[in-house]
Amino acid sequence: MCSSKLKNLTQENISQINGRQVLQPKSNQVPTLDRRNSLKKSPPSPKPLNSLASKIPSPRPISLISPPLSPNSKSLRSKPAGSCKELLRSSSQKSRPVRSPENSDGGCYKEVVSMAIVQKQPGSIAAARREEVAMKQEERKKKISHYGRIKSVKSNEKNLNLDQEEKKKRCSFITTSSDPIYVAYHDQEWGVPVHDDKLLFELLVLTGAQVGSDWTSVLKRRNTLREAFCNFEAELVADFNEKKIQSIVNDYGIDLSQVLAIVDNSKQILKVKRDLGSFNKYIWGFMKHKPVTTKYTSCQKIPVKTSKSETISKDMVRRGFRFVGPTVIHSLMQAAGLTNDHLVTCPRHHECTAMAAL
Structure with missing residues (x-):
């Protein structure tokens, strides 16, 4: 009797879950049939949003x-x-x-x-x-800058600097590549009225020497010419004999025809001094002792000769001067200040005009 009860208890404690036999403890026995019916599967709860x-x-x-x-x-x-x-x-x-x-x-x-x-x-x-809005803002800034609605301080300062440089601009034949000796000649001598006979004789020699050459090369040889021709003292140069002339040709490398022309011009200057009192009176007499002030805006408009230079050249040739063509005489007039051919944009234009008024 006891053995049969133990067998029933062991069979009752063994239940099948998922097709497997599982030995459950006594406190968790298999529920009765009514209880099984009540414990039916409930509907699954909603899963969380993360799942x-x-x-x-x-x-x-x-x-x-x-x-x-x-x-x-x-x-x-x-x-x-x-x-x-x-x-x-x-x-x-x-x-x-x-x-x-x-x-x-x-x-x-x-x-x-x-x-x-x-x-x-x-x-x-x-x-x-965001990219579209950024692109539209950039385009708007560019349009505002292009049409000049916003004027920056830097642009104004740049314009002022350009205006100041334009006012200080020299004659257009003076460039950034010009030799300093030529720039100094333009800034200090060219166009300044000259009334000294010795300096007028020197300028006559320099303008004659620059035919077939350029002013920079002549100005670099200026001290050599002064030494060779006794600082352009007309009385001393007029006394040069053939031996002195030949030594100048050999020692200074000056062309013989040029040396002979300078000696002959010195003799003609002495004659002018005896007739008129000075070479200065002779040259400035053609201008009525008053320089001409031109108002050229471009160097291309400056002529190489004028009617006045042709008149002076004819009279000098008649007197026996050499190397005194209309172009050379016009260059002499510019160098000696008989005519002020500085451009109106050049600061030296007003300075030379003020000197001529004295």
Whole structure:
């Protein structure tokens, strides 16, 4: 009797769960049939949002979605009204993921989450909108700067500096590559009225020497010419004999015809001094002792000779001067200040005019 009761107890303590026999403790015995019926499977509780989000498929590439740049486009208007529309609007304003209400449908939640993920990516709607606004602001700044609506202080200072440089601009034949000795001659001597006989004789020699050459080369040889011709003392040069002339040709490398012309011109200057009192009176007499002030704006407009230079040249040739063509005489007139051919934009123009008025 006892053994049969123990056998029943062991059979009762053994129950089948999932097709397997499991030995359960006495305190957890298999429930009766009524209790089994009452403990039916309850409906599964809703899973949390995180588990749903993990099962949502990844969104398609942005190039395939191709969302519109403007929030007022037709694609956004075609979205369903209600909670989905509000969630989409909040997702466009905030970059964090949006939680849908419990009573909303799963399709709307999937769409909101996918839009939030797309918005975080570099090519999203918000990023494209920000780039568009930035580009429009840059274009507006460029237009404002182009049409001069904003005048910066730096541009004004630059214009003032350019105006000052324009006022200080020399004659156009003086360039940045001009030799300093030529620039100094322009700034200190060219166009200044000269009334000294010795200096007039020197300028006559220099203007004759620059035929077939240039002023820079002649000015570099100026000290050599002064030494060779006794500082252009007409009385001493007129006494040169053939031996002295030949030594000048050999020692200083000056052409023989040029040396002979200088000696002959010195003799003619002495004759002018005996007739008129000075070489200065002779030269300035053609100008009525008053320099001519021109108003040229370009060096191309300055002539190489004038009617006045032709008149002086003819008279000097008649007197026996050599190397005194109209072009050489016009150059002498410019160098000795008989005519002020500085450009009106050159500062020396006004300075030489003021000197001539004294």
